[in-house]
Amino acid sequence: MNEIRKLIKNIDRGIALRKNLPEYGRVLSDTYLDYAAIELTFSAYMLSEIVVEDSIVSEVERDLYDQVVAQLRALLEGESVIEEITKLRAQITTIMDGFTSYTDQLVGYEYVLKRKKLKHQPEDDVIAEVKRMNEEEFLQNLMAYLVGNRDQSIVRDRLQMLMGQIPVHMTKQKLLEKVKEALSLYQGSDKVSLDNFVYMIRSSAMLHKAKAGVASAEHIEAFIEQLATVDLVEMTDERYGELAKELEEVTEEIVALTDYYFALQKVVNGIYALALARKNQTKESSLYVDCKEILWNIAKGGLDDSGLVKLEGKIENCVEKCGYLEAVLYEVTNSYRDLLQELGLLEMFGEYEAISSLLSDSLFIDLEKVQDDTEVDAEMIKKIYAELSDEMSKMFAGMQRPLRKAIMATVLEKLPVDFSNTSQIEEYIRTNLFGCQDFSEKSVVLLELQEQMTEASEWRSE
Secondary structure (H helix, E strand, O other): HHHHHHHHHHHHOOHHHHHHHHHHHHHHHHHHHHHHHHHHHHHHHHHHHHHHHHHOOOOHHHHHHHHHHHHHHHOOOOOOOOHHHHHHHHHHHHHHHHHHHHHHHHHHHHHHHHHOOOOOOOHHHHHHHHHHHHHHHHHHHHHHHHHOOOOOOHHHHHHHHHHHHHHOOOHHHHHHHHHHHHHHOOOOEEEEHHHHHHHHHHHHHOOOOOOOHHHHHHHHHHHHHHOOOOOOOOOHHHHHHHHHHHHHHHHHHHHHHHHHHHHHHHHHHHHHHHHHHHHHHOOOHHOOOOOOOOHHHHHHOOHHHHHHHHHHOOHHHHHHHHHHHOOOHHHHHHHHHHHHHHHOHHHHHHHHHHHHHHOOOOOOOOOOOOOOOOEOOHHHHHHHHHHHHHHHHHHHHHOHHHHHHHHHHHHHOOOOOOOOHHHHHHHHHHHHHOOOHHHHHHHHHHHHHHHHHHHHHHHHOO
């Protein structure tokens, strides 16, 4: 590590760049080869366990797994797999976009059904617990939980959580004004940040609609279509029970499927990263050789974890070394672009940036997306707000009131809070929570907030 520190320091000072930049590239290449190999080994083994043990893996999912394993086998045989693995990565990303959309849509219905639970499935002990609550004492404890932390980021997160929990009594226009105010905060920032915020709002408002396009999603899509026809205001206890049960089952199904596709994409990213790292490899370490042996076993359908013992404790060193090297990667690529081009290293450094993204926690990151540093101006915000406002207005126009309230709460939770002092927070709670006339909704929220306060208290006492 001392040699690496010295190398990076010399590059930072601009010393002997024609010698040090290629050397930095060589060290990074060897490090990435080991890191990509060991990451792929562990993720491929975990995926193979899921395929063997998890019943959620249908014929469609199994076929994708077989395609991924075929690419792993081709990689180990020395073939170029980048084109095919890129296609598989795009296919899985599209499928996951669909499942994300389903989740966004189900969140609103889950919000509605959860708050109707005590109306349709009353529990005497729960009702008694709520009736025993002293509102003033509850408010005092809640305020301490919300604003009593010294860390202002925690205070902000808890206040935003509050906005998503407390019953919403707000007009559509008032919500849109809050969205407009939030958008205005992005003036002067980069467009990527604004785009990410708009995507988050559209998802929260159930505006982002996509389909997974696989047979395993057909039942989920049918249930979502069914939910859209349900009278959320007037329903029988029996109908409520049916919907709540099926919602729970569908949610579990989505979780299982998304877990599978996350695991699948992690392997795909690992294959992609290793394929790129291998293009510039200068040697094969003993770690890399051990990983290849295990990967061959997995590619042939084996599931023996004895080989993993040799890798114990090795990944931590790769992570530390990569973290140190990557800390300056983007700066080096941008600051010395012309020299890297002259030295014939620019493409290679671009591949290193891709490897960095592939081995990150952002499994579905767009590798082709160019960083848009365009500065956001007032006209841009005005245009985006007009589009968002129009979409949300049209959606709210034909929506049942319970679902509209749910979506408003979900959107509010993503917006910056605008309380000026604690008195305003207390007044909001008194009016919107304590003043709620729906006993079931009020009770569910009180109990949810009480549970969060209890968990926070227990965590502090540990």
